[in-house]
Amino acid sequence: MRILVIEDQADLRRLLQGILEEDGYAVDVAADGADGLAKAQVWPYDAIVLDLMLPKIDGWDVLEQLRETHKTPVLILSARDALADRVLGLDIGADDYLSKPFERPELLARLRALIRRTAGQAKSTLTIKNLQVDLIGRTITRDDEIITLTAREYMLFEYLALHRGKVVTRTELYDHLFDENDETLSNLLDVYISYLRKKLGADVIETRRGLGYVIPE
Amino acid sequence: MSSPSDAGSTTTAAQHQRDWSLQSxxxxxxxxxxxxxxxxxxxxxxxxxxxxxxxxxxxxxxxxxxxxxxxxxxxxxxxxxxxxxxxxxxxxxxxxxxxxxxxxxxxxxxxxxxxxxxxxxxxxxxxxxxxxxxxxxxxxxxxxxxxxxxxxxxxxxxxxxxxxxxxxxxGWTAARLLTVGLICLVLGGWGAIWLARRIAKPIERMSNTAERITSRNLSERLEARQTPREITRLAIVINTMLDGLKSSFDRQVRFTADASHELRTPVSVVLSQADFTLSRERTPEQYREALETCLQSARRMKRLVDDLLVLSRADSGCLNLRHESTDLSSITEQAVRLLQPLADRRNIRLQTDLHSAPLIGDADRLSQVVTNLVTNSIQYGDMNTTVWIEAFAKPDAAFLVVRDTGPGIPLADQPHLFERFYRVDRVRTQEEETGTGLGLSLVAEIVAAHGGTIQVASTEGTGTTMAVQIPTNSHA
Structure with missing residues (x-):
């Protein structure tokens, strides 16, 4: 899962990046509205964390311009906590609104919910074959036994699981799993797939030659 | 022996008398x-x-x-x-x-x-x-x-x-006079009641309206229609006073909202950084970075709180200025010396031209004026330029002039320059040293408290000149 953080305050930007990366997300950052809007229009982010008081283009305008072409889920993270601001933010097209100062677990939970809902998955657990996937605890259990995955392995599996029944191309996987500064070699994806198959069972993820990967419904 | 009860009855009588309504x-x-x-x-x-x-x-x-x-x-x-x-x-x-x-x-x-x-x-x-x-x-x-x-x-x-x-x-004449007199008395009394009502009613209506006016509802206004001219005038005076009160109240509310808004970001950083860092074991290097981030945010909060304190003191009229004999040029010299490292970081030359300018005032506060003006020029100005700082005296006043060749202030922003939390454009500030948005408001308050004035001349693309004038003999 790949997230864009648009925040002008350097400390907070670094911090948000740290928090999200540690939670397994690929994170891109932008320090002003113009940069943020450009990135948001280029990359297929799974969610955007948007501050409102931004240099160059403010958050309201970023959101408005983005909504003309993109449906990317947006969470506004702002120091403005007046009711009017929250209502306006949601009306313009934000999917959620969190006011500063925020609590880290709440931010992460809201982002998880946002990503889950966008994928058409309202429940926080899902079952694939004999695997139980807990999207909140980020655990996969088989016969009450927890299977340990690395953060990146889990993100890869979660992406395929949330889009199960649909063939996901390698490019799509790259765009959603690695941030813009990641220079991972392309064959690393094959390595992660093979790890997942080893841990979860060979038949969970199928390869469609020339197309990509799919978890059948 | 009955003096206490006597005293008691006198007070009641006095109160009773005072309770007489205007109408009666x-x-x-x-x-x-x-x-x-x-x-x-x-x-x-x-x-x-x-x-x-x-x-x-x-x-x-x-x-x-x-x-x-x-x-x-x-x-x-x-x-x-x-x-x-x-x-x-x-x-x-x-x-x-x-x-x-x-x-x-x-x-x-x-x-x-x-x-x-x-x-x-x-x-x-x-x-x-x-x-x-x-x-x-x-x-x-x-x-x-x-x-x-x-x-x-x-x-x-x-x-x-x-x-x-x-x-x-x-006897007949006396009886007739008595009758006519009584009729006049009745007519006069009736007229008096009518007149008293006419005067008392709008006043009563006004006090009813005034009762509804509280700190939470300052938009209510007194009605001034169909009332005697004096009462209309009173209503207008009170309404004008309420307008002033409301606008100052609104300003205060906005100021409080802005202040809490400005505090939210550093509080977010401290809170989330600490929470994030403590969520698992970290390397000493990571702890160090986290603490540095927290320290920086805490310093920012301190600056903000300090500035807010001075402003609120200025608002309540107790800035407690010291009245001591001092010299604007030596104050400027010291302040500029302290700002040298900040200027060096942006490769900006601080060019001073200081002539003795003695005055009576508060050296610490005036030093704050110099610091804020020069800091603005350094932070908002272009890199590798020069900031000119002059101090000199004229017969009646001491002058401080700070001039830079920065990007200038857009004309539309100039009237709001001294408003609290007003920022011309956030992009131009240096990220590490974001101002509190209160610097120029503080300058204006301190200069005003010294009885002085501040003038701004700025052209976009050419630069900004700020001139402070403080009278040397008299100030508030």
């Missing part, structure tokens, strides 16, 4: 005034009527006396004297109105008299005058009026009559 005061004073006028008018009218009646009666009696005197001169025996029938009509025909007379010779011997002579009808002790405006002696006893004139042989002639008829007329 107006009614009482108006009605009182009308009563005094009516009473005075009636009494003087009655007195004049009585006086005139007596004069008339005197004149009539004097006429009758002259006729009697002539009669007396023409006959030897005074006993056959009769008051002329001519006067019966004037004096009244009823038996109670009948006139009487008596004649005395020089020795005081009564020569003649009418049959029914009242007991008081005796000769006068003084000799009646024969010349002058009143050649007679008038004497009134009860309802009787006597007129005594001298006879040619130094005797006295008395003629008198009861004034019953006139007294009846006077």
């Amino acid at each position: 005061l107006l009614i009482a004073s108006h009605a009182g005034l009308v009563a005094i006028v009516v009473l005075g008018f009636g009494i003087s009218l009655l007195a004049m009527t009585i006086h005139a009646t007596y004069r008339q009666a005197e004149a009539d009696l004097l006429g009758a006396a002259q006729v009697l005197l002539q009669d007396l001169g023409s006959r030897n025996d005074p006993s056959g004297l009769v008051i002329s029938e001519l006067y019966a009509h004037r004096f009244g025909k009823a038996s109670r109105d009948h006139a009487y007379y008596a004649v005395w010779d020089a020795s005081g011997q009564m020569l003649a008299s009418s049959k029914a002579l009242p007991p008081h009808a005796v000769r006068s002790a003084t000799v009646p005058p024969t010349h002058g405006p009143r050649p007679f002696v008038a004497r009134s006893q009860g309802i009787y009026l006597d007129v005594i004139v001298a006879t040619p042989d130094d005797g006295q002639l008395l003629i008198g009559r009861p004034l019953a008829k006139e007294f009846d007329g006077l």
